[in-house]
Amino acid sequence: MGWRERFEDPVRGVAARHPSVNVIRAAAARITTPLLPDDYLHLINPLWSARELRGKVVQVRPETADSATLVIKPGWGFSFDYQPGQYIGIGVLIEGRWTWRSYSLTSAPVHDGGADKTISITVKAMPEGFLSEHLVTGLRPGTVVRLAAPQGEFVLPDPLPAKLLFITAGSGITPIMSMLRTMERRRQHTDIVLIHSAPTALDVMFAEELERFESQGMIILHRQFTRAAGKLDDAKIDELCPDWAERQTWACGPPAFMNALGRQWEQAGAADHLHIEKFVLERGAVGAAGGTVTFAATDRTAEVDGATTLLEAGERVGVQMPFGCRMGICQSCVVTLSKGAVRDLRNGAEHVEGERVQTCISIAAGDCTLDV
Ligand SMILES: Cc1cc2nc3c(=O)[nH]c(=O)nc-3n(C[C@H](O)[C@H](O)[C@H](O)COP(=O)(O)OP(=O)(O)OC[C@H]3O[C@@H](n4cnc5c(N)ncnc54)[C@H](O)[C@@H]3O)c2cc1C
Numbered sequence: 001m002g003w004r005e006r007f008e009d010p011v012r013g014v015a016a017r018h019p020s021v022n023v024i025r026a027a028a029a030r031i032t033t034p035l036l037p038d039d040y041l042h043l044i045n046p047l048w049s050a051r052e053l054r055g056k057v058v059q060v061r062p063e064t065a066d067s068a069t070l071v072i073k074p075g076w077g078f079s080f081d082y083q084p085g086q087y088i089g090i091g092v093l094i095e096g097r098w099t100w101r102s103y104s105l106t107s108a109p110v111h112d113g114g115a116d117k118t119i120s121i122t123v124k125a126m127p128e129g130f131l132s133e134h135l136v137t138g139l140r141p142g143t144v145v146r147l148a149a150p151q152g153e154f155v156l157p158d159p160l161p162a163k164l165l166f167i168t169a170g171s172g173i174t175p176i177m178s179m180l181r182t183m184e185r186r187r188q189h190t191d192i193v194l195i196h197s198a199p200t201a202l203d204v205m206f207a208e209e210l211e212r213f214e215s216q217g218m219i220i221l222h223r224q225f226t227r228a229a230g231k232l233d234d235a236k237i238d239e240l241c242p243d244w245a246e247r248q249t250w251a252c253g254p255p256a257f258m259n260a261l262g263r264q265w266e267q268a269g270a271a272d273h274l275h276i277e278k279f280v281l282e283r284g285a286v287g288a289a290g291g292t293v294t295f296a297a298t299d300r301t302a303e304v305d306g307a308t309t310l311l312e313a314g315e316r317v318g319v320q321m322p323f324g325c326r327m328g329i330c331q332s333c334v335v336t337l338s339k340g341a342v343r344d345l346r347n348g349a350e351h352v353e354g355e356r357v358q359t360c361i362s363i364a365a366g367d368c369t370l371d372v
């Protein structure tokens with residue numbers, strides 16, 4: 001580690017794009033040690049943090065009866081040159097505990113340091129879900145949240161393909177909305193077909209904006225209202241967009257729907273044209289017993305059942321572990337299993353002592369120890 005990295009070590013993880021900002025923050029961290037600079041910075045402005053990304057919710061705007069857009073003003077260190085289609089992590093303090101989830105950005109990135117220094121996410125309240133309902137109906141403007149930097153591979157190439165197909169269902173429209181808004185802002189034109197499914201017309205997020213894109217000739221829009229017309233299947237996709245196999249396709253929706261698309265594209269020999277994002281963890285029938293999870297480096301333990309992930313277990317007892325998507329996509333959460341066995345929540349695959357495991361999709365199969 002060079003002198004610069006050593007000096008900036010206390011603010012590692014929230015590095016700003018401009019190197020001089022990192023140096024100033026690092027100096028603040030050193031001057032205020034042993035108290036953390038956040039203890040002082042927070043008093044001046046709750047968005048100033050040398051340790052973590054934060055944001056303030058400036059608006060909660062209803063989209064449909066059960067969804068809302070959250071406009072967030074990020075604090076220091078947030079990079080606005082994310083790619084449309086990427087997601088952020090958002091952490092909200094509920095009953096004394098930070099609860100994290102991932103949400104696709106619905107805003108268009110601002111590369112040019114323009115005036116609009118906000119981002120947005122759009123959340124659908126999930127029945128029996130823990131955080132989404134609170135974000136849609138219980139979050140007040142002014143709330144300070146924690147943020148994890150934008151990431152994800154569900155993005156468009158540059159230059160854009162000549163023919164694009166988007167297939168979305170429900171809240172799966174969110175990453176595509178960021179792509180469309182970005183294309184509009186950049187005045188990028190290409191041949192775009194969007195097939196969107198929702199139970200009824202009233203459940204379509206961004207309905208007016210999509211209609212505007214359609215009337216301006218930016219997209220060809222097909223809406224499938226599943227309560228009246230049933231779910232989309234191979235034949236319907238064929239009817240709505242006969243050249244689907246030739247198009248580069250980005251699809252986002254429930255796992256069963258995405259898996260069906262995967263099979264359709266595979267059978268057509270077009271699997272490399274299909275790019276998929278799933279929002280929901282597929283919880284297979286794994287039958288793990290749960291047990292005591294020991295976090296060796298922090299000397300903490302958590303008792304868990306066979307449905308709680310190791311990441312959730314750590315968060316319950318205040319162990320900070322690395323994470324990104326929280327559903328098995330990104331590999332950010334991999335740690336070493338130093339004792340015992342765990343199972344993959346999605347398919348039951350067992351991992352044993354010595355292996356590196358993804359904590360966000362692993363559950364304890366008896367007592368186990370993690371090297372964190
Ligand atoms: C990359 C990415 C992008 C995303 N983007 C968006 C977006 O733009 N908009 C959006 O609305 N959502 C998005 N999501 C989904 C979002 O992260 C949350 O998963 C969603 O909001 C539900 O959170 P929740 O806390 O309400 O539900 P959770 O409490 O996490 O529960 C989710 C579901 O799992 C079930 N469940 C939870 N715990 C258990 C258990 N122990 N046993 C069995 N079942 C259980 C619940 O019943 C519920 O149906 C995205 C997810 C990812 C990974």
Ligand code: FES
Nearest residue numbers: 324326330331360
């Ligand atoms: S957090 Fe992304 S794979 Fe676990």
